[in-house]
Amino acid sequence: MPQLTFEMSIVADNDFAVFSGNATNINNILYQNNVGWKTQIGNLSSLSFTLAAGDDKFYVLGMGGGGQEENISGLINGVNMTSVSVAMSSNLSSYLTGYNNFDVEAATYSASLADVQNAFSNVSSWSDAASNLNSTQTVIEKAGYGSGFAFSTGNAHLFSFDAEDAGVKVPEPSTLAIFALGLMGLASRRFKKKS
Numbered sequence: 001m002p003q004l005t006f007e008m009s010i011v012a013d014n015d016f017a018v019f020s021g022n023a024t025n026i027n028n029i030l031y032q033n034n035v036g037w038k039t040q041i042g043n044l045s046s047l048s049f050t051l052a053a054g055d056d057k058f059y060v061l062g063m064g065g066g067g068q069e070e071n072i073s074g075l076i077n078g079v080n081m082t083s084v085s086v087a088m089s090s091n092l093s094s095y096l097t098g099y100n101n102f103d104v105e106a107a108t109y110s111a112s113l114a115d116v117q118n119a120f121s122n123v124s125s126w127s128d129a130a131s132n133l134n135s136t137q138t139v140i141e142k143a144g145y146g147s148g149f150a151f152s153t154g155n156a157h158l159f160s161f162d163a164e165d166a167g168v169k170v171p172e173p174s175t176l177a178i179f180a181l182g183l184m185g186l187a188s189r190r191f192k193k194k195s
Contacts, residue, residue, distance in 0.1 A: 010074030065105030073148025
């Protein structure tokens with residue numbers, strides 16, 4: 001049974017942020033990481049999240065800060081990211097204002113919603129993230145999830161998957177919003193009759 005509230009535990013070499021949206025837009029930021037990979041699990045595992053109405057996809061931004069290995073792994077709602085169908089974007093680092101290896105490696109880079117929305121609209125290609133599956137890189141092994149997705153050094157990629165695949169329920173629009181839309185429709189009909 002899908003749950004409305006969910007938890008995440010994600011580890012990235014080096015940094016990450018989590019967004020939600022739909023097939024055509026990224027609408028909200030759910031989490032902005034600000035700590036190194038050794039501390040990332042503990043920070044997330046005690047936090048609960050919910051999706052905004054209409055958001056039915058997760059967009060995890062994995063950011064690499066240089067070095068030998070870059071990767072991301074983890075669980076959303078207890079579901080391993082690598083066990084569902086995940087699409088991986090082309091490299092988006094050039095669309096992220098101030099993106100630099102030093103801040104990303106220190107996990108102090110903050111990806112703004114506006115930058116990520118712009119990057120999303122400029123994705124040149126999406127590929128099957130499973131082609132980048134890895135279980136041997138150091139941070140993936142130490143994170144303990146068994147596997148993750150590797151990517152090229154210094155790059156930033158969006159990893160997209162359906163919320164329902166992670167057992168997360170997509171909230172319905174509120175009854176009040178539907179009622180308001182109905183009233184607007186009635187008012188519009190009355191206005192047209194008078195003219």
